[in-house]
Amino acid sequence: MLLVWILLYPHVVVALLSAPLNPSRFGSGAWMALGFASYILLLAATGNGLHLGRATGLIRPCSQRLRAIGDATSARMGMKRPNLYEASLLMANALALPFRGSVVFTDAALRGLSGSEVDAILAHELGHIEEPWPVKLVRVVTAMALLPLIAVHPVAMTYGKKGVAAIGLIFLAVVFAARVFGRRMEARADRFARAHELDSGGYARALESIYRLNLVPAVLGRKRMVHPELDDRMLAGGVQPEYARPEAPSNSRTSLAVVAGLAVPFLGLPPLYAVFLFLVEKIG
Numbered sequence: 001m002l003l004v005w006i007l008l009y010p011h012v013v014v015a016l017l018s019a020p021l022n023p024s025r026f027g028s029g030a031w032m033a034l035g036f037a038s039y040i041l042l043l044a045a046t047g048n049g050l051h052l053g054r055a056t057g058l059i060r061p062c063s064q065r066l067r068a069i070g071d072a073t074s075a076r077m078g079m080k081r082p083n084l085y086e087a088s089l090l091m092a093n094a095l096a097l098p099f100r101g102s103v104v105f106t107d108a109a110l111r112g113l114s115g116s117e118v119d120a121i122l123a124h125e126l127g128h129i130e131e132p133w134p135v136k137l138v139r140v141v142t143a144m145a146l147l148p149l150i151a152v153h154p155v156a157m158t159y160g161k162k163g164v165a166a167i168g169l170i171f172l173a174v175v176f177a178a179r180v181f182g183r184r185m186e187a188r189a190d191r192f193a194r195a196h197e198l199d200s201g202g203y204a205r206a207l208e209s210i211y212r213l214n215l216v217p218a219v220l221g222r223k224r225m226v227h228p229e230l231d232d233r234m235l236a237g238g239v240q241p242e243y244a245r246p247e248a249p250s251n252s253r254t255s256l257a258v259v260a261g262l263a264v265p266f267l268g269l270p271p272l273y274a275v276f277l278f279l280v281e282k283i284g
Contacts, residue, residue: 030154037150045143047097050085050104059087059104066105066118073119073126077196082129086110092213094121096128098136103129112213116198117206124203127192131185138181145174182226190228194237204237221248 053059062070062084074081082096082103089106092113096103103125110118148155148167155163193203211218211230218230218241227233231245 030151034147034151038144038147041144041146042140045099045140047100047102050097050100050102053087053104054085057088059085062086062105063110065115066110069115069118070103070122073122076198077123077126079126079130082126092210094125096125098129098131098139101129108213109210113206113209116202117209120193120197120203120206121210123196124189124193126196127189128185130192131188135185142174142178142181145170176224179224179226183224183228186227190233190236201237201239204234204239207233207237208239208241217246217249218243219246219248221251 050059063086066084066086070081070084080101082101085102085104087095087104087106090108091106092109094103094105094109103122105118105121109121113121148170152164152167155167159166190203197203207230208218216230220229228236231241234241
């Protein structure tokens with residue numbers, strides 16, 4: 001999970017860690033902290049989490065199999081082969097880092113997908129690599145828009161509830177805009193992959209394989225998702241699923257599961273801490 005957050009949401013991690021460190025009032029210290037946070041956000045938004053992943057050993061250079069697929073896919077598409085890496089993650093997925101010209105495949109994806117399916121997914125990620133520079137800059141601006149969240153402490157102490165409310169509105173606006181923008185870019189990358197697939201419908205079937213490996217429903221029923229529903233993506237790729245369109249899973253049950261998953265560790269901490277103190281006292 002640490003690797004997921006480092007790669008997918010590094011700017012959020014920076015914002016959450018930086019916010020409590022800000023001074024309580026605006027001054028030279030607060031502005032210096034915001035300047036440093038801006039620099040770290042810029043590094044994170046441009047894919048430098050890749051270096052941290054490699055330093056920890058969670059990300060490694062690609063295998064010969066992935067390199068061979070990457071060479072064949074890039075040559076067929078008339079593009080330069082991206083820097084390919086593999087990540088020790090349990091989920092089946094691939095991730096493009098446009099600013100780094102890199103694509104990361106997870107071990108689960110490489111184990112569960114055939115060579116042609118890896119080719120199709122790589123074509124989608126190359127669609128992200130080939131995004132125009134204005135699009136890449138929008139991604140950076142979106143990440144940098146979290147700066148007000150970092151400044152929530154001095155803003156609260158200086159401007160009170162109105163300042164905090166303004167930061168909340170800015171944050172919600174950024175989240176909404178990022179989802180709309182991200183969905184458009186995913187649709188663009190889907191079209192890019194379909195235009196370069198080895199066989200008709202190959203990309204749609206590769207997507208279905210990834211969803212199956214991750215045990216993700218074909219229809220989630222959530223509004224404003226970055227990725228369209230699998231069912232819709234398959235139909236757009238010219239493949240009629242072999243099953244009727246399923247009903248979306250219960251949102252209330254999903255929310256309950258999330259709450260339970262968060263509550264269980266916290267409920268277990270006090271007893272564990274008591275045992276820890278008991279052992280320390282006995283050992284001491």
